[in-house]
Amino acid sequence: MEGVTSLWYRRVHRRWFGGVARYYTPFLSPTQDHVFPKRELREIAPAGNEGVPLVPQLLTRRGSDFLWAANALADMGYEEVNLNLGCPSGTVTAKGKGAGFLAHPVELEAFLEEIFARCPIAVSIKTRLGIAEPEEFWPILELYNRFPVKELIIHPRVQRDQYKNRPRREVFAAAAARSRAPVCYNGDLYTTAAVEKFWGSYPGVDRVMLGRGLVGDPALARKLAGGPPASREELEGFLTEVYEGYTRGFGSRHSAMLRMKELWCYLICLFRDGERHGKAIRKAKNPEEYEARAAAVFRELELLEDLVPDW
Ligand SMILES: Cc1cc2nc3c(=O)[nH]c(=O)nc-3n(C[C@H](O)[C@H](O)[C@H](O)COP(=O)(O)O)c2cc1C
Structure with missing residues (x-):
């Protein structure tokens, strides 16, 4: 989570609590300069992340910048990169990035064609449903289905929800049934009871991403794996x-x-x-x-x- 967690957090979390299959970096924003700023380099440098299963996340609308960063990540030994199509913040979406990219389907299609043709490592996607209405997701999902997306992480809110309203689980369920890529659910899972209820309701989905729930309760993933709560x-x-x-x-x-x-x-x-x-x-x-x-x-x-x- 941008501004909340970082490599020091991940390293210490893994040692004290664990239970997490994969950590994701907060989004990195590759620019046309094609150099990682010192802060981002520190975030992804393999030496600082030893022993932590990590997927770097990129936020950009330019295929050439994404590919430059993905190649650099491949050189560092990463096997997967995640594309952020979910960030709802006004400063990001105003530039047509994050969830804002979902408002530009023609450009998004060209971008996906370019990156999936040339990316040297697997690409997973983190997405919202659209900008204003959940129905916007159907053509977007059809677009995703045309590419070999390694995993589709769906946060079933629209950009205008920001973090308000409830995740639209019914839309998520329909999307999971129609997605070619394996689907991961994300949104408002804060307790083991909530996650277990989720598993019970959506038996076909076998993975969830935890955000605020894991930050608020660092033992949440460990508890889900049968371990004790935090002392x-x-x-x-x-x-x-x-x-x-x-x-x-x-x-x-x-x-x-x-x-x-x-x-x-x-x-x-x-x-x-x-x-x-x-x-x-x-x-x-x-x-x-x-x-x-x-x-x-x-x-x-x-x-x-x-x-x-x-x-
Ligand atoms: C302060 C803050 C920073 C976030 N930064 C990122 C980010 O860098 N990349 C990302 O994919 N999601 C980011 N998110 C979104 C979370 O990953 C997650 O999708 C969202 O909080 C909903 O899931 P949750 O209810 O489990 O927290 C951020 C959320 C918050 C509140």
């Missing part, structure tokens, strides 16, 4: 290592604190009545304040077994 000590140790990783990685405790605040927006929902503490963390003005307020959460609040999201 207080584990969560504290995990967060300390993530914070240290970010501090070293960014070379700044202040920048690390900003990242940790993003994580806490989700994590606080794993504690009973965490609202006031969550607000205090958000308002922390410096790392010392942040550290004291994060410690207070562990000292004063009850840790829950399952998330109770307020987002």
